[in-house]
Amino acid sequence: xxxxxxEIRWHGRGGMGAITAAKLVAxxxxxxxxxxxxxxxxxxxxxxxxxxxxxxxxxxxxxxxxSPIETPDIVVVLDHMxxxxxxxxxxxxxxxxxxxxTPKSLEKSKINGYRVAVAHVNEIALESGLRKGIVNTGIIGxxxxxxxxxxxxxxxxxxEREFAGKRAKENAAAAKTTYERTQVEE
Amino acid sequence: MGQDLxxxxxxxxxxxxxxxxxxxxxxxxxxxxxxxxxxxxxxxKASCHLCWLYCPDGVISKDLEPEIIxxxxxxxxxxxxxxxxxxxxxxxxxxxxxx
Amino acid sequence: MNVIDSGNVAAATAVKLAKADVIAAYPITPQxxxxxxxxxxxxxxxxxxxxxxxxxxxxxxxxxxxAASAGVRAFTATSANGLLYMSEQVHxxxxxxxxxxxxxxxxxxxxxxxxxxxxxDSISQRDAGWIQIYVKDHQEIMxxxxxxxxxxxxxxxxxxxxxxxxxxxxxxxxxxxxxxEKVDQFLPPYHYKxxxxxxxxxxxxxxxxxxxxxxxxxxxxxxxxxxxxxxHDEMIQSIEKFEAIDSAFQEIFERGGNPVVTPYRMDDAxxxxxxxxxxxxxxxxVIDRIREESGIKVGVLAINLYRPFPxxxxxxxxxxxxxxxxxxxxxxxxxxxxxxxxxxxxxxxxEKRPVIQNHIIGLGGREIKTDTLxxxxxxxxxxxxxxxxxxxxxxxxxLQTVEPTAAER
Numbered sequence: 001x002x003x004x005x006x007e008i009r010w011h012g013r014g015g016m017g018a019i020t021a022a023k024l025v026a027x028x029x030x031x032x033x034x035x036x037x038x039x040x041x042x043x044x045x046x047x048x049x050x051x052x053x054x055x056x057x058x059x060x061x062x063x064x065x066x067s068p069i070e071t072p073d074i075v076v077v078l079d080h081m082x083x084x085x086x087x088x089x090x091x092x093x094x095x096x097x098x099x100x101x102t103p104k105s106l107e108k109s110k111i112n113g114y115r116v117a118v119a120h121v122n123e124i125a126l127e128s129g130l131r132k133g134i135v136n137t138g139i140i141g142x143x144x145x146x147x148x149x150x151x152x153x154x155x156x157x158x159x160e161r162e163f164a165g166k167r168a169k170e171n172a173a174a175a176k177t178t179y180e181r182t183q184v185e186e
Numbered sequence: 187m188g189q190d191l192x193x194x195x196x197x198x199x200x201x202x203x204x205x206x207x208x209x210x211x212x213x214x215x216x217x218x219x220x221x222x223x224x225x226x227x228x229x230x231k232a233s234c235h236l237c238w239l240y241c242p243d244g245v246i247s248k249d250l251e252p253e254i255i256x257x258x259x260x261x262x263x264x265x266x267x268x269x270x271x272x273x274x275x276x277x278x279x280x281x282x283x284x285x
Numbered sequence: 286m287n288v289i290d291s292g293n294v295a296a297a298t299a300v301k302l303a304k305a306d307v308i309a310a311y312p313i314t315p316q317x318x319x320x321x322x323x324x325x326x327x328x329x330x331x332x333x334x335x336x337x338x339x340x341x342x343x344x345x346x347x348x349x350x351x352a353a354s355a356g357v358r359a360f361t362a363t364s365a366n367g368l369l370y371m372s373e374q375v376h377x378x379x380x381x382x383x384x385x386x387x388x389x390x391x392x393x394x395x396x397x398x399x400x401x402x403x404x405x406d407s408i409s410q411r412d413a414g415w416i417q418i419y420v421k422d423h424q425e426i427m428x429x430x431x432x433x434x435x436x437x438x439x440x441x442x443x444x445x446x447x448x449x450x451x452x453x454x455x456x457x458x459x460x461x462x463x464x465x466e467k468v469d470q471f472l473p474p475y476h477y478k479x480x481x482x483x484x485x486x487x488x489x490x491x492x493x494x495x496x497x498x499x500x501x502x503x504x505x506x507x508x509x510x511x512x513x514x515x516x517h518d519e520m521i522q523s524i525e526k527f528e529a530i531d532s533a534f535q536e537i538f539e540r541g542g543n544p545v546v547t548p549y550r551m552d553d554a555x556x557x558x559x560x561x562x563x564x565x566x567x568x569x570x571v572i573d574r575i576r577e578e579s580g581i582k583v584g585v586l587a588i589n590l591y592r593p594f595p596x597x598x599x600x601x602x603x604x605x606x607x608x609x610x611x612x613x614x615x616x617x618x619x620x621x622x623x624x625x626x627x628x629x630x631x632x633x634x635x636e637k638r639p640v641i642q643n644h645i646i647g648l649g650g651r652e653i654k655t656d657t658l659x660x661x662x663x664x665x666x667x668x669x670x671x672x673x674x675x676x677x678x679x680x681x682x683x684l685q686t687v688e689p690t691a692a693e694r
Contacts, residue, residue: 013214023289023457030289030459037289039457043401049212049261064566066452067655081279085211122280133214133278195687197397 005036006149007069008056011088012078013049017136021078022056024140024158028150029058031158036063051086058149074147077101078121078139080109089114099146099182101135106183117146119182121174128174130167137163137171141178152179204258209243213261215276217254223273227251237265237274286462292453295423295460296362296388296446297322299430301332302468303386306357306475309337309348313367314400315450316390320362342367346374346387353383354489356480358434361385364450365392365399365406372410379414379516381490384437384477385444386430387415391562391614392450393649401650402450403614404561408623414516416444416523417592419561421547423460426453428534428541429589431463435472435530440523442516447591451650452563463538471537520593527590546598547587550576554584556608556666557639559628561588564612564646564653571658581666588624599631606639608669610662614647621679640669643679651683 008025012018019041026039036059042052055069071091077083080102089098089111098114101121109118121138128138137159144152156172163171199205217237221227225234230250238248245255246265254265266274296319300308308327310320326332339345342363349359363371368389378385389407393399407417416436420429426448433444448454479487493509500506507515524545531544549569551557558568565587572583586602588595603609609632611625620626625643632638642665647653661682668674 014212015214026457027289030287035459037457037459040452041455043451043455049214051211063458065570065655066456066563067567067653070654 004061005057005059005063006074007072008058008074008076009069009072009088010054010056010076010078011082011086012052012054012136013082014052015049016052016078017134018052018076018078019054020162021076021136021140021143022054024137024155024162025143025150026056026058027158028155031154032150034058034060036061038063038066040066040068042068051082053086072096074099074143076139076143078135080104097146099139099142101139101142106185110185115185117142117182117184119145119178121178124178124181125174128177129170130174134171134174138174138178141175141180142182144175145179145182146184152176208257209260210255210257213256213259213279215261215263215278216256216282217259217261217263217265217274218277219252219254220273220275221251223271224252224269225271225273234270236268236270240264240268286464287459288462289457289459290423291318291455291457292423292426292448293317293319293390293455294322295426296430296448297326298462299427300360300386301326302463302465303360303431303434303472304358304469304474305334305360305386305434307335307337307349307352307359308361309339309345309352309359310361310363311339311342311345311367313342313364313392315392315402315454316362316364316367316388318454319388319390323360342371343374346371346378346385349385349387350374350378350381350383353378353385353477354381354479354481356475356477356482358438358475359385360387362388362390364390365394368406368410369394372413375410375413375415377490378443380513382441382516383443384434384441384475386433386437387443387445388426388430389445389447390450390454391447397649399649400450402452403648403650404447405615405648407445407447408615410445411592411623414442414520415592416440416442416520416527416590417447418444418590419447419588420453421563421566421587421589423453423458424540425589427460427462428538431468431472432527432530432534432544435533436523436527438475439530440519440526442520442523447562449563461540467537471534524590524593524595543589545590545595546602547589548602549585549587551584551586551602554582555606556581556583556610556669557603557606558583558585558662559588559603559609559611559624560585560613561591561624562614564614567653567655568612568658568662571655571662574659575663575666579663581663583662583666591624594627594631596631599628600635603628603632603639604635605637608666609639609641610644610665610669611641612644612646612658614645616645616679621677625679640672640675642668642675643677644682645679646682657683 010018010022022039026037030037038057041054074097076099098116100118119142121135125138159172160168238246245258247253263276324336327336337348345361352359393403394405437444497505497508535541568585613622613624616622622643
């Protein structure tokens with residue numbers, strides 16, 4: 001894979017909104033000058049609750065290869081419990097970043113050979129006035145803090161537009177608060 | 187017969203658990219039965235069993251105290267919806283994770 | 286305006302910009318979000334059209350046939366078994382010379398049931414008399430769908446715009462949404478010369494005799510075979526029309542070019558990959574790498590217009606090359622890849638015929654790894670260089686539970 005493409009794999013469960021999250025980051029990246037933002041979900045038969053993943057590729061140039069990511073630079077995990085079923089770091093480049101939604105501390109979440117960033121998105125989302133289990137906007141904040149790839153304000157605007165009429169402010173607040181509270185391994 | 191040499195590859199699935207793997211991992215919420223409210227458990231006689239009847243995956247037993255095979259239960263919640271005495275509660279899987 | 290959205294939304298937006306008056310469609314994965322978007326835009330008053338909810342794909346196209354006959358612009362979309370269920374009306378629309386546009390969101394055909402991508406659905410309809418265009422990205426979905434209405438209406442032949450299920454339908458990527466005024470400038474209002482009207486009653490496509498008959502004025506009326514010849518002849522003429530329409534599009538929108546086939550790094554290529562849809566774009570990455578790492582001079586020829594088949598373009602692009610490798614996601618069972626057969630047949634009259642090979646890949650959504658393309662293409666180029674081990678039977682790439690035997694026999 002060409003080195004000027006940043007590859008980000010998102011792991012979630014069917015119905016969790018991982019695809020929406022990745023799409024919003026694609027949009028934010030595109031608005032920030034990445035002309036080649038591509039988000040390609042890997043589909044099974046749609047089944048609620050089953051582990052799913054989606055590929056987000058970001059580049060300054062047009063991307064012609066739409067095949068799923070095999071060697072990501074960054075992995076985002078919307079539910080830490082997926083890690084007991086799915087090898088989320090499969091193919092992750094050495095020293096690659098893992099962004100985790102987990103109640104566990106950074107100390108307890110470390111993964112050998114990779115950099116980890118953690119946030120308790122479930123808790124922050126509830127505090128922000130979202131329904132139980134809505135984590136796909138909060139995780140965007142964690143992603144922004146951990147990677148610095150896209151500005152949190154740009155992402156927050158994208159979230160407000162996407163969720164217009166559906167707790168837009170609360171969703172944007174979840175992202176911003178998560179951004180502030182995300183702990184990133186040095 | 188010659189026919190045995192042909193159509194050696196077709197898409198057939200046999201009945202039984204596990205054809206699609208460990209589908210229990212798909213669960214977001216888990217059905218938990220309160221035996222104090224469950225009709226057959228309470229009366230100690232075969233009755234109701236609507237959860238057994240409606241479970242689309244056939245993973246609920248038709249016992250006086252029904253058991254659910256958690257390896258394959260996808261957590262769809264139909265049993266909880268159908269239970270006439272509201273004996274089945276859907277509990278978030280996160281509640282069962284050891285911190 | 287630049288946006289980032291799914292291929293299905295790009296298609297729906299194109300149909301809105303083309304001001305289609307009637308949409309009739311039946312939902313099927315992976316087409317569903319396209320028709321959902323259209324029905325939503327109509328419901329919210331963003332689009333002025335009639336959405337006819339139907340009970341099947343057969344009815345969907347029948348409604349479009351009725352609408353086009355009544356003088357309004359109509360659109361439908363489908364995938365896989367939906368297209369096949371529609372098949373009788375597919376042939377009818379072409380024979381009736383109705384300028385419909387249909388998006389086929391490519392998906393494998395059941396049985397066994399699959400929702401994932403390949404090209405078997407639309408390839409199986411290649412002989413129906415529709416123009417078929419295969420596109421490679423969202424911008425092409427947008428632009429080609431708009432061009433398709435003009436092409437269909439100029440030549441009175443229906444057009445299928447085929448795009449890869451999931452790879453494009455559900456993938457988000459940036460594209461430009463043209464301004465309405467410019468689309469209006471490019472695409473004149475719909476006009477059908479046999480529009481059904483009580484003022485001038487006509488019978489349309491009733492029993493047509495094998496031989497000519499005298500009409501009410503005593504003139505020789507066209508008979509079945511002659512009408513069919515005319516369809517074939519005008520389909521071939523529509524290649525030029527498509528070029529002209531693309532030029533007109535370029536003048537207004539400042540993008541386009543190479544609407545029939547798209548060459549990539551072909552100038553000095555000794556070997557050429559031929560492919561359709563997203564696969565052709567994926568090969569750009571593959572051959573860049575091959576050229577850099579192994580020095581093999583290889584290029585890509587994307588076939589955009591598959592029906593009518595652009596024989597002259599194929600000859601011009603491929604005659605005299607050492608090797609041609611056709612990768613495709615469909616085949617004529619019991620023979621070989623449909624595209625392979627077509628390319629081979631086009632090259633038959635050439636004096637300097639390349640060695641030609643066929644790979645079947647990605648059926649029913651089997652993952653197409655860029656590394657796999659890289660390896661199989663290099664191996665094919667080497668075979669062509671040595672002119673040994675070439676078979677006329679297709680090579681099935683990436684089988685998992687069975688070994689291919691045909692080549693060994």
